[in-house]
Amino acid sequence: MRLLEAENCASQLFALDSHSAAGLQLRGRIRYSRGLIQDAVNDLKAALDIESNNADTLLLLSNCYLISGYVTSARPLLRRLCALDPMTPVTRCMPAFADIMEGRFDQAIEPYRQMYEMDRTNPMAHMFYVWVLVLNRRIDEAAAIDRGLPAELRETVPGRVASFLYLATAGRPLDARAALTQAIDATAGATDARFNDLLEIARNRWKGFVACATASSVRWSTFTHTSIFFIVLSLLKISAFPHAHPTTGALFP
Numbered sequence: 001m002r003l004l005e006a007e008n009c010a011s012q013l014f015a016l017d018s019h020s021a022a023g024l025q026l027r028g029r030i031r032y033s034r035g036l037i038q039d040a041v042n043d044l045k046a047a048l049d050i051e052s053n054n055a056d057t058l059l060l061l062s063n064c065y066l067i068s069g070y071v072t073s074a075r076p077l078l079r080r081l082c083a084l085d086p087m088t089p090v091t092r093c094m095p096a097f098a099d100i101m102e103g104r105f106d107q108a109i110e111p112y113r114q115m116y117e118m119d120r121t122n123p124m125a126h127m128f129y130v131w132v133l134v135l136n137r138r139i140d141e142a143a144a145i146d147r148g149l150p151a152e153l154r155e156t157v158p159g160r161v162a163s164f165l166y167l168a169t170a171g172r173p174l175d176a177r178a179a180l181t182q183a184i185d186a187t188a189g190a191t192d193a194r195f196n197d198l199l200e201i202a203r204n205r206w207k208g209f210v211a212c213a214t215a216s217s218v219r220w221s222t223f224t225h226t227s228i229f230f231i232v233l234s235l236l237k238i239s240a241f242p243h244a245h246p247t248t249g250a251l252f253p
Contacts, residue, residue: 006030021050025057037064055085062094071098089119093128105135121150123158130162134169142166 007030013023028043044061051057058081065074078095085091096111109132116129126149133142143166153159160179168176 003030003033019050021047021054021057024050025054025060028057029060032060032064037068040064053080053084055081055088055091058084059091059094063097066094066097066101069101071101074098087118089115089122089125092118096132100132100135105132108132109136109138116145121153123149123153123156123162126153127158127162127165130165134165137169139166139170143170 006026010023010026010030013020013026017023024043024047028040028047031037031043032040041061041064044057044064047057048054048061058077062074062077062081065071065077075095075098078098081091081094093108093111093115096108099105099107112129112132116125119125126145130142130145133139133145146162146166149159149162154163164176164180167173167179
């Protein structure tokens with residue numbers, strides 16, 4: 001329903017201006033949320049041609065490239081983004097996300113720590129920092145950060161996923177599975193087909209580790225769903241992720 005309302009807003013923008021940068025950005029965001037990454041990229045590139053210094057467009061377009069494995073295409077956009085908007089927490093960590101995509105996990109720790117310090121009450125920043133610490137096998141530090149999450153944020157989906165990450169790598173699979181299941185069950189709404197497919201791959205590769213998690217009730221918004229894809233799949237050590245992603249491999253020239 002909210003995406004339909006957003007589409008109506010985009011239509012109104014295009015009715016006022018058929019080449020509206022705001023309309024193109026909004027439609028790109030909608031298409032991104034629906035998993036139509038190539039269509040989203042087309043809209044976002046067109047929006048950037050009109051407004052070359054729009055930080056939101058740069059952020060989302062670079063994220064589209066990164067989740068599709070096109071790190072070299074994302075790097076110039078990230079440099080522009082960091083020059084334009086260095087004080088936004090998510091901007092601070094995006095180049096480090098590119099490093100992670102290239103396997104340089106250790107280089108990502110400090111940027112993600114900075115993002116976390118800039119926005120400590122944001123459960124997404126908390127989750128990302130725990131993820132990076134786990135990727136670097138700094139489990140004690142991840143546990144300490146996770147214990148520091150305020151109680152009112154612990155039951156959020158990012159809070160649950162953060163707990164899953166450090167519990168799984170700390171050798172507590174039953175507790176980790178319970179945390180992930182509760183995170184999934186806590187999010188009601190439309191099914192994301194990509195998440196269903198990827199979770200099924202994760203189940204098969206992990207031999208049932210998350211088999212009790214039900215994907216039918218999952219709904220992720222904007223960055224959240226792709227963030228969870230990469231966090232869960234990186235922990236589950238699915239090395240062939242580009243081949244598992246339905247859109248990767250045929251996206252960009």
